[in-house]
Amino acid sequence: MNEVKMPRLGVTMQNGTVSEWLVEEGESVEKGDYLFELETEKSTLEIESQASGVLKKVIIPAGEEVPINTVIAIIADEGEEVDLSSYTNDTPASVETAAATEQLETPKEEKPQPQKQKRTGGILPRARKLAKELGVNIDNIVGTGKNGIVTEEDIRNASNPTSDIPVKERITLNNVKSAMADNMLDSWRNIPQFTQMVSVNMENVLNVKKEIENVSLNDIIVKAVGSAVKSTPIVNSKLEDKEIVIYDEVNVSVAVNSKHGLVVPVIKNVESKSVSEISTEVKNLAQKAEDNQLTLEDYANGTITVSNLGSLGIETGTPIINAPQSTLVFAGAIRKTPVVNENNEIVVAPVMTLSICYDHRFIDGVAGAQFTNEVKNTLENITIDDLL
Numbered sequence: 001m002n003e004v005k006m007p008r009l010g011v012t013m014q015n016g017t018v019s020e021w022l023v024e025e026g027e028s029v030e031k032g033d034y035l036f037e038l039e040t041e042k043s044t045l046e047i048e049s050q051a052s053g054v055l056k057k058v059i060i061p062a063g064e065e066v067p068i069n070t071v072i073a074i075i076a077d078e079g080e081e082v083d084l085s086s087y088t089n090d091t092p093a094s095v096e097t098a099a100a101t102e103q104l105e106t107p108k109e110e111k112p113q114p115q116k117q118k119r120t121g122g123i124l125p126r127a128r129k130l131a132k133e134l135g136v137n138i139d140n141i142v143g144t145g146k147n148g149i150v151t152e153e154d155i156r157n158a159s160n161p162t163s164d165i166p167v168k169e170r171i172t173l174n175n176v177k178s179a180m181a182d183n184m185l186d187s188w189r190n191i192p193q194f195t196q197m198v199s200v201n202m203e204n205v206l207n208v209k210k211e212i213e214n215v216s217l218n219d220i221i222v223k224a225v226g227s228a229v230k231s232t233p234i235v236n237s238k239l240e241d242k243e244i245v246i247y248d249e250v251n252v253s254v255a256v257n258s259k260h261g262l263v264v265p266v267i268k269n270v271e272s273k274s275v276s277e278i279s280t281e282v283k284n285l286a287q288k289a290e291d292n293q294l295t296l297e298d299y300a301n302g303t304i305t306v307s308n309l310g311s312l313g314i315e316t317g318t319p320i321i322n323a324p325q326s327t328l329v330f331a332g333a334i335r336k337t338p339v340v341n342e343n344n345e346i347v348v349a350p351v352m353t354l355s356i357c358y359d360h361r362f363i364d365g366v367a368g369a370q371f372t373n374e375v376k377n378t379l380e381n382i383t384i385d386d387l388l
Contacts, residue, residue, distance in 0.1 A: 002051040004073040063149040065125035123150040187323040219279040226270030232371040235327040253302035258289040275387035316353040326359035
């Protein structure tokens with residue numbers, strides 16, 4: 001007999017959800033076959049079976065969030081007798097499955113008491129969270145998801161059953177957008193943030209870009225941020241309990257748009273890479289994002305974030321920190337702008353607005369200004385040698 005346990009994927013993972021069992025109870029499975037889909041806060045991954053045999057029992061149904069190392073199924077040889085009582089008796093209370101369909105006998109001498117309608121399936125973790133936020137009692141909700149699972153749409157319908165407003169469309173958040181929603185809400189609620197904005201003359205950057213093939217403005221900005229961190233390392237950090245953790249390497253989370261949503265994979269050790277190496281990695285990660293093939297390792301260990309919406313025409317913004325990081329650099333569009341040069345002459349220059357958001361719990365305005373100005377100066381004085 002082999003116990004199938006909820007795996008840990010990444011050091012920060014504490015819980016996981018089986019989004020779908022790919023093998024039915026009673027079916028045979030070979031070691032290496034895909035057994036189930038695991039939903040994490042970052043993505044959905046297909047998990048391979050670690051043993052061959054028959055899937056004797058699915059203990060945790062699809063849609064239930066459980067801690068890592070929880071036994072979620074049993075695999076055994078076809079003719080092997082397995083005592084499942086210890087597993088089924090200890091099934092978490094949140095797993096509301098077949099027990100919900102049992103009929104309760106009413107004593108003949110008593111009047112039948114009205115029974116509370118129960119669900120036949122589980123409830124998605126996000127739906128449970130939404131129910132708590134909206135004050136919805138989940139006990140009487142009949143799920144419309146697979147195998148009777150209660151979805152977020154079921155919760156919304158239950159919270160506002162008499163709405164007369166016509167609905168054009170309902171869009172369920174995919175895993176990427178759901179993870180972004182949770183992370184941004186956590187950041188906004190728990191991290192006091194402030195943003196500094198500064199205008200940057202991008203003339204040098206544009207000239208240097210012409211001399212290096214196949215690199216983008218974003219690649220150069222990522223490299224400049226990696227270089228600027230050296231002078232103000234406190235921005236390359238996070239707050240952990242009552243301790244500031246400052247990292248020794250600069251791992252830049254780069255905002256990448258794809259048909260599946262905005263994701264932020266990580267370029268590791270930016271400070272030691274050339275802009276051409278950074279450009280290659282960004283292109284590879286963008287393609288993986290488009291193909292929905294980013295792994296947990298691609299997202300792991302980011303220390304500071306760069307978001308560039310300049311190519312979409314956005315000139316400036318007030319970004320939200322990518323928790324648990326402490327700093328996010330937002331680059332806007334370059335605009336031809338009249339400026340006064342050193343000779344007090346009005347000239348037209350390519351100007352970009354840089355907006356940098358900081359964790360105000362431990363980064364004050366002076367420390368933020370040091371880094372903001374360092375990024376500005378790095379970009380305005382950049383040379384080819386700085387990028388190689």
